[in-house]
Amino acid sequence: MAKLFALAFLAAMAFSAQAKDAVPIASDPALEQRLNKLTENLRCLVCQNQSIADSNAGLAVDLKNQVREMMVQGQSDQQIADFMVQRYGDFVLFRPPVKTSTWLLWFGPLLLLLAGGAGLLRKIVRQRKSASDVQLDDTVHKRVQVLLEAVKKEETV
Amino acid sequence: MRRGVLLLVLFAVLMGFFAVGLTLNPREVPSPLIGKPAPVFSLPRLDGAVQTFAPQDMLGQVWLLNVWASWCAPCRQEHSLLVELSKTRLVPILGLDYKDQRNDGLEWLHEAGDPYTLSVSDIQGRVSVDYGVYGVPETFVIDKKGIIRFKQIGVITQEILQTTILPLVKELNG
Numbered sequence: 227m228a229k230l231f232a233l234a235f236l237a238a239m240a241f242s243a244q245a246k247d248a249v250p251i252a253s254d255p256a257l258e259q260r261l262n263k264l265t266e267n268l269r270c271l272v273c274q275n276q277s278i279a280d281s282n283a284g285l286a287v288d289l290k291n292q293v294r295e296m297m298v299q300g301q302s303d304q305q306i307a308d309f310m311v312q313r314y315g316d317f318v319l320f321r322p323p324v325k326t327s328t329w330l331l332w333f334g335p336l337l338l339l340l341a342g343g344a345g346l347l348r349k350i351v352r353q354r355k356s357a358s359d360v361q362l363d364d365t366v367h368k369r370v371q372v373l374l375e376a377v378k379k380e381e382t383v
Numbered sequence: 384m385r386r387g388v389l390l391l392v393l394f395a396v397l398m399g400f401f402a403v404g405l406t407l408n409p410r411e412v413p414s415p416l417i418g419k420p421a422p423v424f425s426l427p428r429l430d431g432a433v434q435t436f437a438p439q440d441m442l443g444q445v446w447l448l449n450v451w452a453s454w455c456a457p458c459r460q461e462h463s464l465l466v467e468l469s470k471t472r473l474v475p476i477l478g479l480d481y482k483d484q485r486n487d488g489l490e491w492l493h494e495a496g497d498p499y500t501l502s503v504s505d506i507q508g509r510v511s512v513d514y515g516v517y518g519v520p521e522t523f524v525i526d527k528k529g530i531i532r533f534k535q536i537g538v539i540t541q542e543i544l545q546t547t548i549l550p551l552v553k554e555l556n557g
Binding site: 271272274284285288289292311312313314315316317 | 409410412413414415416482507508509512513514515517518
């Protein structure tokens with residue numbers, strides 16, 4: 227009996243813990259989903275490698291509430307992202323916008339790829355050229371011929 | 384030979400980048416608000432006076448806006464410096480009490496001295512979000528036209544005060 231009670235107690239504990247984890251603040255699940263999607267792309271300034279969606283830091287919770295409110299007021303995702311950038315800079319976005327100051331960031335890897343490709347191409351062309359430039363002297367030539375004929379004979383046999 | 388030199392140069396450039404990168408503080412996020420007007424707000428005063436405070440009240444003066452809280456340990460580090468600074472009357476310091484209980488804030492000021500011309504109470508932290516505050520303490524230098532000129536993230540040290548903030552205040556006043 228005592229065991230049963232203990233089990234029931236544990237089960238109740240587990241449920242209450244779960245109930246605490248899920249915070250049903252807004253009654254609208256679609257809005258919560260939109261909120262999650264948007265705040266996943268916003269950096270938490272206090273714990274910089276976490277998104278606002280993931281973080282439980284005080285500021286992240288505040289910002290989540292702020293975003294939720296703005297959504298309820300009917301603001302678009304772009305408007306909300308702009309609101310954040312105005313206050314915290316581009317740093318708040320995990321996906322930085324493409325603009326003059328971020329060109330190197332966005333296109334740098336492509337540049338490196340192109341440079342590497344160009345280097346490789348040059349090397350290949352040079353190697354080919356040096357290979358075709360080899361002059362065969364007579365003894366080598368004769369030896370090649372003998373070998374080729376041997377191969378032919380073998381094929382006909 | 385040429386190849387060796389090229390590799391050496393590439394290595395030196397890479398080391399240069401690393402050297403610069405190591406001296407940067409990734410926790411300091413440059414504020415996009417520098418050079419922009421201080422966001423407008425109207426907040427109740429901490430001392431309970433009936434009037435609210437708005438940044439426009441300070442137009443025509445260079446002033447500091449110091450974000451603090453009684454629960455903030457690093458704020459205690461800079462507090463005595465602020466008290467000293469307030470005695471010199473070089474620049475008015477306005478306090479913004481961030482997400483704090485009014486009584487706790489008042490008690491702390493009573494205990495440690497009050498360097499602020501006045502403090503306002505931002506219980507919800509909403510105004511602080513408008514100022515891009517993401518930690519306490521933070522301090523803004525605001526000029527006579529209400530433009531934010533400088534933001535100190537974290538504790539003000541004697542060095543920062545003497546080499547950056549006070550010269551800037553002097554320049555803006557001049």
